Amino acid sequence: MRDDAGSVLSKFRHGDVDAFETLFRMHQRAVQGWVLRIVREPSAAEDVTIEAFWRMHQAHARFDPERGFEPWARRIATHAAIDWLRSQKPEFGIAPELWDTVPAPLGADPAISAEIRNKTVQALARLPAKLRVAALLAVVEESPYKEIADALGISVGAVKLRVFRALRHLRKDLTRQGITP
């Protein structure tokens, strides 16, 4: 079994499309799930997953089978997701007249109004993509710092710094909008 897996990785490294399909089918779900944590839109997550696998296919010669496919795939997918975030308009959200009609997310604090939630989402969308990803993965998804660091290709300390900076930016932005966190 291990030999089979090693053989698939080795064939992929040499550009074999069948091996690529095998790896795609094995890892599509995990990659798509990870991407969805960052882009948070199922249809965008599909597009980014395809783009990420395309980048893997393009970079097959640089793949090191000794290091395993999943961490490599996750790192490429994370960068594809960051590129997608950068390509989006920074302003999005729900029109103010609809704030009261939007149901609160499951488990949300009822004391926090739809307006505050919407302004928080908008403030997050205005963060630089690298800070936004760190905040989403560490604070919202509560992924382990080590996992985030591996996916971003940076140290755990750098992840903590990005989360700290993201929270500081968010706090300043919310304060400017009249919300005191």
Next chain:
Amino acid sequence: MNDREQRAGNRDQEADRTIRLLRNAMPPVGGQPELNRDLWPAMLRHMDEHASRGPAGVPWFDWALGGALLAFAAMAPRTIPVILYYL
């Protein structure tokens, strides 16, 4: 408690409140979502689209832009350092 500890405590409280706001605004996506469709056919289409592009998968307008830049540099060689600076 001295001033420095007080300020650090305030910062921690502010961070905690920001985290609470963020988690309320954006619930976690959590574990792996249910895949509602097989993406391999879309992957093959994506690969075909890239394969049908020009040499090395570079879009034609990139080649056109590169050509225009080279022509401009040939006509005005003194601008080359400026172009290189902005690359």
